[in-house]
Amino acid sequence: METTTIIGTLAAIFTTxxxxxxxxxxxxxxxxxxxxxxxxxxxxxxxSLWTAYGILKSDWP
Structure with missing residues (x-):
């Protein structure tokens, strides 16, 4: 699994x-x-994980 996928998944779990x-x-x-x-x-x-995920994916709002 890619690092960004792991960070995105953890972010979703923590915020949920x-x-x-x-x-x-x-x-x-x-x-x-x-x-x-x-x-x-x-x-x-x-x-914080969502922020890191967005930065790693270069997916700025």
Missing amino acids: IANIPQAYKIIKDKTSKGVSAGTYLVLLIGT
């Missing part, structure tokens, strides 16, 4: 699952007061 930690915390605590840092970490990783 990014809200799961937050949803779990809200359901577990039955409050939305606290925001899960894990949600933002996973979203940051996914977005």
Whole structure:
């Protein structure tokens, strides 16, 4: 598998699952007061990977 395909796949996975930690915390605590840092970490990783993927593919917006 090519590096760009791997990065694109990982980016898709991370950005898709990014809200799961937050949803779990809200359901577990039955409050939305606290925001899960894990949600933002996973979203940051996914977005960074999408950026790297676009750069490697020379596919600028």
